Amino acid sequence: MAAETSSTVRVWDLWTRLFHWSLAVCFATAWLTSGTWQSVHEWSGYAVAALVAWRVLWGLVGPRQVRFSGFVRSPATALKHLASMRHGREPRYLGHNPAGAWMIVALLAGLGLQTFSGWLSTTDAFWGVGWLQEAHGFLGNLLLALVGLHVAGVVASSWLQRENLARAMITGHKRAPGPDDIV
Template sequence: MASTVKVWDRPVRLFHWSLAGSVALCWLTADELQSVHEVAGYAAAGLIGLRLVLGLAGTRYARFSQFIRSPKSTLTYAREMLRHKEQRYLGHNPLGAAMVVALIVMVAGIALTGWMQTTDAYWGIEWVEETHETLAELLLVAIALHVAGVIHASLRHHENLVLAMITGRKRAPAGGDIA
């Protein structure tokens, strides 16, 4: 069996699965259980705050500076991926990093517009409601793309990324991998 290395620390893994659960709960309760929907939304907002802290002051693979790449690098990675010649990254690959940023921005926007709807100033304001709903719908598309990317990378690089997000461990880097 190949040796493994610790990549995702416990706070990152707890964040990931807690956010997934909060978002799922928000989606399931959107039109039925408003109080549960709001609590799950506030939980998601708090989790985004935690992820921002981890992104600035967390462990190596949690830090934004470790995995966020330039648009040019991300596009180059996407081209290489389409040709099945992309390198394996121990942390987030450039497209995965772009998805992390997109998901954080979308969830933050959904949480903000959701909170705004509970205030006197913005309650019943159509653009706030429409923005909240549009971002929520776009989030579902982004989640589907995220899952597709995880499946693709798992198959391409012969490793179970879902399991890695549970255990925190990935296959040790080999020649050509980017650690």
């Protein structure tokens, strides 16, 4: 008789999950307080900057599933994955799929630029500089659009894979890999 296997496996460590939801709260707070509660907006931005710096570090030294080298694939692979999703033939990835990986890269890069432009706006050299304020506002709206695409991708992948990815980012567990899944 074969040994019984678990129906789920841990994919996301506690630190990655705390990062994800903390970033969501801090970004939402910064976006919602823009132009109103400046102090809250700035401190939320500093928190986002610290979280992004931590995630970049964790992406270099963290567990295999969260290391950039473990999930970022070529842009061509990401485009092929999106095409296969359109036709309902995408493979299931235990960790991030190639399109999701590039969304993470885009979000981290955008948030890095966003927080840097916000910080620059508080310095003597760039206080009140119009183009920087416009860039900061543009980046905020671009990031909001990327977040919308991220959520849509999570919903689409959850539906196509018949797996609640948002729940996995809360519990850390996903369905155990099958023979055709990419680990």
